[in-house]
Amino acid sequence: xxxxxxxxxxxxxxxxxxxxxxxxxxKAPEHFISQELIADINANGLDETRRxxxxxxxxxxxxxxxxxxxxxxxxxxxxxxxxxxxKQEWQTTLGKNVATMPYGVPSVYESNLIRRxxxxxxxxxxxxxxxxxxxxxxxxxTPNGLHFERHHQGWYNLxxxxxxxxxxxxxxxxxxxxxNDLMRLPSVSRTHFIECGANTGLEWGNVAVPTVQYTHGxxxxxxxxxxxxxxxxxxxxxxxxxxKFMLAExxxxxxxxxxxxxxxxxDDTIVAWxxxxxxxxxxxxxxxxxxxxxxxxVSWVKWLRRLEVGDMPWNAKDEAxxxxxxxxxxxxxxxxxxxxxxxxxxxxxxxxxxxxxxFYNVSGMAWSGRGKIxxxxxxxxxxxxxxxxxxxxxxxxxxxxxxxxxxxxxxxPAILQSRAIDDTGYVQPSIKMLRDARxxxxxxxxxxxQSWKLDSNGEVSNVQVG
Amino acid sequence: MYRLDKLFAHLSLIALAIFSAQLAGxxxxxxxxxxxxxxRSATPAEVIAWDIDVxxxxxxxxxxxxxxxxxxxxxxxxxxxxxxxxxxxxxxFTPIAGGTTADDIKTGKVASLTDRKQPQRTTLMKVPxxxxxxxxxxxxxxWNAPRSLTPDETYALVAFVLSLGEIVPDDFxxxxxxxxxxxxxxxxxxxxxxxxxFWSVSGKPxxxxxxxxxxxxxxxxxxxxxxxxxxNAHGNNAEQNRLYGPYRGSxxxxxxxxxxxxxxxxxxxxxxxTHAASTKGPAALFKNENCSACHAPNAKLVxxxxxxxxxxxxxxxxxVDKLMAKVKNGGSGVWGSIPMPPQSQLSDEDxxxxxVWVLSGGK
Numbered sequence: 001x002x003x004x005x006x007x008x009x010x011x012x013x014x015x016x017x018x019x020x021x022x023x024x025x026x027k028a029p030e031h032f033i034s035q036e037l038i039a040d041i042n043a044n045g046l047d048e049t050r051r052x053x054x055x056x057x058x059x060x061x062x063x064x065x066x067x068x069x070x071x072x073x074x075x076x077x078x079x080x081x082x083x084x085x086x087k088q089e090w091q092t093t094l095g096k097n098v099a100t101m102p103y104g105v106p107s108v109y110e111s112n113l114i115r116r117x118x119x120x121x122x123x124x125x126x127x128x129x130x131x132x133x134x135x136x137x138x139x140x141x142t143p144n145g146l147h148f149e150r151h152h153q154g155w156y157n158l159x160x161x162x163x164x165x166x167x168x169x170x171x172x173x174x175x176x177x178x179x180n181d182l183m184r185l186p187s188v189s190r191t192h193f194i195e196c197g198a199n200t201g202l203e204w205g206n207v208a209v210p211t212v213q214y215t216h217g218x219x220x221x222x223x224x225x226x227x228x229x230x231x232x233x234x235x236x237x238x239x240x241x242x243x244k245f246m247l248a249e250x251x252x253x254x255x256x257x258x259x260x261x262x263x264x265x266x267d268d269t270i271v272a273w274x275x276x277x278x279x280x281x282x283x284x285x286x287x288x289x290x291x292x293x294x295x296x297x298v299s300w301v302k303w304l305r306r307l308e309v310g311d312m313p314w315n316a317k318d319e320a321x322x323x324x325x326x327x328x329x330x331x332x333x334x335x336x337x338x339x340x341x342x343x344x345x346x347x348x349x350x351x352x353x354x355x356x357x358x359f360y361n362v363s364g365m366a367w368s369g370r371g372k373i374x375x376x377x378x379x380x381x382x383x384x385x386x387x388x389x390x391x392x393x394x395x396x397x398x399x400x401x402x403x404x405x406x407x408x409x410x411x412x413p414a415i416l417q418s419r420a421i422d423d424t425g426y427v428q429p430s431i432k433m434l435r436d437a438r439x440x441x442x443x444x445x446x447x448x449x450q451s452w453k454l455d456s457n458g459e460v461s462n463v464q465v466g
Numbered sequence: 467m468y469r470l471d472k473l474f475a476h477l478s479l480i481a482l483a484i485f486s487a488q489l490a491g492x493x494x495x496x497x498x499x500x501x502x503x504x505x506r507s508a509t510p511a512e513v514i515a516w517d518i519d520v521x522x523x524x525x526x527x528x529x530x531x532x533x534x535x536x537x538x539x540x541x542x543x544x545x546x547x548x549x550x551x552x553x554x555x556x557x558x559f560t561p562i563a564g565g566t567t568a569d570d571i572k573t574g575k576v577a578s579l580t581d582r583k584q585p586q587r588t589t590l591m592k593v594p595x596x597x598x599x600x601x602x603x604x605x606x607x608x609w610n611a612p613r614s615l616t617p618d619e620t621y622a623l624v625a626f627v628l629s630l631g632e633i634v635p636d637d638f639x640x641x642x643x644x645x646x647x648x649x650x651x652x653x654x655x656x657x658x659x660x661x662x663x664f665w666s667v668s669g670k671p672x673x674x675x676x677x678x679x680x681x682x683x684x685x686x687x688x689x690x691x692x693x694x695x696x697x698n699a700h701g702n703n704a705e706q707n708r709l710y711g712p713y714r715g716s717x718x719x720x721x722x723x724x725x726x727x728x729x730x731x732x733x734x735x736x737x738x739x740t741h742a743a744s745t746k747g748p749a750a751l752f753k754n755e756n757c758s759a760c761h762a763p764n765a766k767l768v769x770x771x772x773x774x775x776x777x778x779x780x781x782x783x784x785x786v787d788k789l790m791a792k793v794k795n796g797g798s799g800v801w802g803s804i805p806m807p808p809q810s811q812l813s814d815e816d817x818x819x820x821x822v823w824v825l826s827g828g829k
Contacts, residue, residue: 112705112715119700123558123767125758135707153606154759166508166516174508181504206690210700210718235501247519253612255605257519264666294667306516315522315595317602324592324658330580332592332657336664340671351703353716356729360712370667377677382686386679411726415686419677427675437672445664453688457723459716464690466683 106143112136115146118214121202126154129196131217134346134365139392140191140400142220144276149283150196150218150297152318153254158303160279160287163251165271169308172237179287183273185227190270190293193221193367193400195339197296197323200446203431207462211351215450215462216344219365221400224291226272233266233309240266243309247316248290251305257316258299260292261337262309268293268398271304293398294369295337296444298323328439339369341428342447343376343403343420354458357411363404366391368422373401375421380407382415382451382465383430389418414454415465432466520601524646527600531641532622534629540619541626544608547768547804553630556586558767563630565591566653571633574656590631594658596649599624704735748823751816755809763828770801776827789821790814 079085106113115130122128130149132142142148149155160179168174196218202208209215233240244263250256260269270291273279280286285302292299298318313319313335324332343366348354366373372395377386389405403418420428431448453463520526542551549555553562565584570576576591578584584591593599604620606612615623625640633651634640640648649655663669698718700706707715714734716722727734752758760768761775770778779785794817798805812820823829 109710110708112707112709116701116706125753126756133706135713153609153612166512168508168513168517174513175505176508176512177505184504185501207692210692210696211703211706213706214700231500235499235505249516249519253606255518255612257601257605261665264668308517308519310521312521312523314519314601315598316519317598317606320595320598320658321589321593321602326579326587327659330575330577330657331659332579332654333660333662333664334658335660336662338664338667338669340664347713349713351700351715351718352707353704353714353723353727353734355712355714355727355731355734357726375677377679382683382688384681384683384686386677386682415688421677426671427677429673429675433673433675453691455722456726458726459722462692463688465686465688 106145110136113146115149116213118202118209127152129218131213132220134212134217134219134344135349135352137346138363138402140221140365140402141276142222144222144278144281144284147220147222147275147281147284148196148218151252151254151283152256153252155283156252156303157282158251158286163287163303163305165288165304166306167232167236167238167308168306169247169310170239170243171233171309172239175236177232179273182227182271182288185231187225187227188270189223189225189274190268190291191221191223191396191399192291192293193219193339193398194291194297194300195219195342195367195369197298197336197339197444200448200450201443203448203464204435204442204446205440207464210462212344212346212349212450215350218297219367219400221367222275223277224270224272225274226270226288226291229269229271229290229307230266232271232307238309240309242311245310245313247306247308247310247314248299248301248304249306249308250285250301251303256298256301256318257314258301259313259316259319259335260290260295260299261335265292265295271307294339296323296339299337323444325438325442325444327442333442336445339367340445340447341368341370341373341420341422341424341426342366343373343418343428344450345378345416345418345452348416348454348460349452350460350462352460354409354454354460356458357409360407360409361404362389362407362416363402364389364418365400366403366418366420367398367400368420368424368426369398370426371423372397373403373420374423374425376401376403377419377421378403378405379417379419380414383417383449386419409454411456413456415463416452416454416460417449417465419449430466431464518601518605520597520604522595522597522649524597524642527597527642527645528617529642530617530621531639532618532620532625533639534622534625534634534636536619537622537624537626537629540615540623544611545623548609553589553627560586561588562627563590564588566631566633568632570653571651574652574654576654576657579654579657590627590633590653592654592657594652594655596624596628596645596652599627600645603627709735748819749828751820752823752828755812755816755820757809757820760806761824768804769806772824772828774801775824779825785825786818786821789825790817793817793821 113133113136115132117125117128117130128151132146132148163179165177165182166174199218200215203215240262246260246262248258248260271288272291273288275281275284280289285304288304289302290300290304319335324334325336326332343364345362345364347363348360362378366376373391376389376391378389379386387405389403392402392404395401428447428449434446434448451463451465453461517526548558549562554564555561565578565588566576579587579591600620603623604615604617607615621640625634625638628634628640628648629636629638631653633653634648663671702717702719703715704717705715707713714731717734723733762771764771764773766774779789792806793809793812796806796808
């Protein structure tokens, strides 16, 4: 199958799959009877009048959706849930063939969870950000199609046959590697988070965006496969005593360049071609990118074409004009690279709506660019009292750790927060502490505790406390 | 036996010859490769072609020169449409020039970064090194045609940018011989610090928080919330969450609910009813075909906004055919001097869909 054919068949299948008119998803009876009637029935039981109401509501609801039903209703409404009592289309007809979708896509019911741009954040979509919908994710791994995007001059599908990696500078031998070469080398597979240095940057001054997709969605986590940087540099005879710095350069129009700290990053940096078991996606650097665990995403140069070992930093545009942090004294912090310990509750989170009071599994993500997550505490009262959450395994270094905590919501307003601690003992700070130390014009490296306010109507919103 | 020995000797000579050739090819690598057969030496021409970076010590800077005057001519034809004639534009990218003073050039630290008199930081207020400007312009500009400038053109453009900040006079000629002197005049050359713990994994954090567990805050005060007018500014939250399950999105097109929807989700959208159509249809086509790189719904970017186009052609007969031809073949002059490139990759059907949608104001 050619690429075009695959695209075509996916298109056709999507049309067939779209359930707008065809699916007979029968609503549960609760969805079309009023709260008052339920309360009435709960209080006074069923009599003929109330039974009549139920039937009426039931049939009117079925009127539109059940046009295809030949037989009359076999059950009275009060006998139970039509989702159980009625035969569904998928129980009674033949399903689709294998490989109907040669490259599988999520259920149509998941179509709301997609990467999105933040309106007004950037002015040109080729140099912009698309945020990961963290509010809908589970566990620690970001699906490849939802990995956040940040490009500086648009993205391309680079031809892997003509892609080259050059290693030069302070090496005995400047060398060139093809993808054929690189993929023969000893590889490692490691799970790491990648976070843009500007993640949560909009919130330095005040609350600016509604949902966790926009506050924290420049964050993803994948299992990356590639050759350790150290193997490549040693193979080229790099002078690692004098060469403490490395320039990584991308093959896109921006020729993206970043200086890498070899003293800090040599041991775990990977020259990677794979994410989550398949080749890198073009938006994420296909066929080759640098993976620099714990360091801000801008240094994970995509479409990687060149590595140069040197004895001083390069002061590239994205190290001397952008990705610098303005301090209150008018100085800019330059080469601030490490993503410090941070966490956020993803469910419930800003812009979400709870249905009712009662039990909830409150869940979120924690990560640290300096090591492993040691503990996560959760507060439901705006930071006055804290309980320690469960950490799900495996807990990996410089990777996302999922945390969960049981909560019974009594229906009264609450402010939810999470606070992560890493294995260096560093405790995630409040926004106030960050502003006290760095002012509010820093943009980058905001790892503050996030607060979500839950109102008694079940709506969750983004707030800052203190 | 003799013949066989001779044959072996002959073979090993050949093998030696091949081996030597390989060695020569590898430019006499010192120490044996751990991974024989993988990779090859880069030729000098290849290194020159790719190793174009320029460091603050000007290692890598090609020889050449260019004047402010020459720079201005190139600027107006290739740069001004995005950056403004004086590098002041804030439309498409943040401004290049402004906010620096003669005093800053003396001190090497931009005062407006501290006194906050300048509302927005410009490039010249931040960049400490001329090398950065040279490197970036040469490697990545212009925006839609990177790597199209010659070294001399780059010198000229850097000279012009510096003249906008009055760092060099209007009759200046920048070259590889005087660029280091110019770097000593950069207004923010002393404005960067590496005195922080974020460069290395073992660096010291600047904040030392504690993990208090009980009675930590006397009074919890909400300091900042999203203003009501911004409730729907990021689109409807309901369409950005699952339509089933415990965590729905709030309908941000409407005021907050008066009470809890209850386990039945009263008043909320349900899975069978709504599917975000945002990945299909003309709006998605507009984005996927990169029309949105130049055209925004309401604001002028590189090209006119959808709203402006729709207003201009409202009620005109033949507008669809006219614009379909323009999209296919490109055009210029109607909305300014920046031409719209031809979009010949579009099918007739897609082209029509897009034109009709744009003429409807993107509805």
